[in-house]
Amino acid sequence: MAEQGRRGVRARWLVLPVVALVAWGCVRGGGSSSDAGGPARTPSAGASSSAQRSATPSSPGGSYDPADYAPQVRTYAKKAGVGAQLLMAILYNEDYKPHDAAFERSWQKYKPDAAFGIANMHRAAFDQTKRGRDFASRKWEELPDDRALAVEAAAWYLHDMSAQLPSHWAGSYTREELMALGYNAGGGNMAAFARGAKMGSQASDYLTRLRDNWKKAGAAVGG
Template identity: 55%
Template sequence: MDSDSVRVPPLRPGGYDPADYADAVARSAEEAGVSPRLVMGVLYNEAYKPHHPLLERLWQWWKPEASFGVANMHRAAFEQVRRTHDLSGRWQDLRDDPAFAIRAAALHLKDLDGRLPARHVRRYTRDELLALGYNAGERNMRAFARGVPPGPMAWSYLRRFRAGRRRAAEALAG
């Protein structure tokens, strides 16, 4: 993937829109075999904080295990994806390379999809469970699939994911 064609998020938080990364989302989702709308929905859910590399470096200084990149990926999740898919980049590269961050997120969603049971409670779509897995981890995703109700933070993530589906679709169509 040509990460040079993908600009870093702006320094000013109000100027960031995940729709700017629609092409990278479409490419990464296709490569990973997941829904582009799922990946874009995750980007919109993770857009609550500024993603400019300088701000993420400052944030890491204050909170060393902070998540990085436009997909807000935690180190443990990234390291698992890196090993599984033999990625050459480092976790720290996520903050400087939006295309790489999106690719890692799409691959992580693919991995979660492979671990999600084929049968699950009907109150959630498969994409909703994958988004919950991205946010709350694989173990919680599998519990939600069995019918365990999400806690307040996961429930909030799910509500925002559902509310942003149209916006994600429009960004990809745009």
């Protein structure tokens, strides 16, 4: 769930405070196991999606590609009863900042309400979503290290957004677009948009990016 519109967010990440970068460098240089959360494993072509839960985090200038997690997206989208293409498009929408575990934790120390993981989920949203689910015992702090967990949580959050949608809505939005808006702005705002409320620039930008990423997301998951 994006913390603000992509243009503003991308500009913000280009001028990250020096303190966050320095902190990240210290963590990376020191190899702190307490901050890194233990070793992570990179998905291999022969590993099953159910057995592969973690992946080596990319560096701030690294080559993280949401498409690399297509197996996990298909698996958890199916379990949650949501479209794999939608879930992958969400990952593309949320790919606006460095997804490095050490960097995310350093940034979170600077900005305590920051989101974690490749799906950019906030603590409250994760804690609410995990209730009664297979990952109920997992912690929000694990999201930067366990990308499969981030995908799983995002899938179920989208499931919850789907359950909150009215049977009919105003405008020409698709069901998937409203669910994505709910992912970004919360269920209350999603319901307001469904009733015909005018969205602000941040939500509008998120929807534009979703549409831009839709075809690419479909190709990534084989849709």
